[in-house]
Amino acid sequence: MKKLIVALILLVGFTSCQEQHKIAFVDNSKVVNEYEKKKKFEAKFQAKINTFNKKVDSLDQAIKIEAQLFQNRAATMNKTKAEQEYNALLSKKQMQDYQIGSEEKALQAEGQKNIDTLVKEVKAFIKDYGKTNGYTFILGANEAGSVLYGTEGTDITEVVLEALNKKYEDEKTAEQ
Numbered sequence: 319m320k321k322l323i324v325a326l327i328l329l330v331g332f333t334s335c336q337e338q339h340k341i342a343f344v345d346n347s348k349v350v351n352e353y354e355k356k357k358k359f360e361a362k363f364q365a366k367i368n369t370f371n372k373k374v375d376s377l378d379q380a381i382k383i384e385a386q387l388f389q390n391r392a393a394t395m396n397k398t399k400a401e402q403e404y405n406a407l408l409s410k411k412q413m414q415d416y417q418i419g420s421e422e423k424a425l426q427a428e429g430q431k432n433i434d435t436l437v438k439e440v441k442a443f444i445k446d447y448g449k450t451n452g453y454t455f456i457l458g459a460n461e462a463g464s465v466l467y468g469t470e471g472t473d474i475t476e477v478v479l480e481a482l483n484k485k486y487e488d489e490k491t492a493e494q
Contacts, residue, residue: 381411444456
């Protein structure tokens with residue numbers, strides 16, 4: 319009886335060591351960059367950037383015109399009055415540069431926040447996809463080389479990307 323129990327324990331031990339793990343990998347960059355939601359965000363964000371750049375160009379042009387007008391008048395002004403107007407113009411330019419810098423930083427922060435949110439969303443989707451489809455591991459391939467080699471059958475990038483974009487389309491349809 320004792321030998322039977324030991325043999326049974328050994329048999330269970332060997333079979334548990336033989337458990338197959340379902341492992342795959344995805345190309346992180348490709349999934350994020352080809353995610354339709356990211357493409358839409360980038361298009362909208364590019365429109366914001368273009369609007370911002372037009373505003374900056376317009377403000378710069380206005381200051382240049384004002385500076386040109388000042389230069390034309392400066393020759394006929396007394397020195398004190400010319401210095402006052404010059405200092406006022408310089409102060410206006412500095413304030414404008416500060417405002418533009420602040421708006422630019424806010425725009426950059428907004429863009430980074432949205433990209434970070436999209437990356438988190440993609441990671442969560444891949445995690446759920448792995449659980450739903452019985453994967454033990456889904457590795458992320460990237461430029462740093464976290465996956466140096468994988469057979470074609472273990473690359474599920476396209477499948478995950480299709481599922482992710484389908485989920486996004488379904489969410490968009492549900493919102494309408």
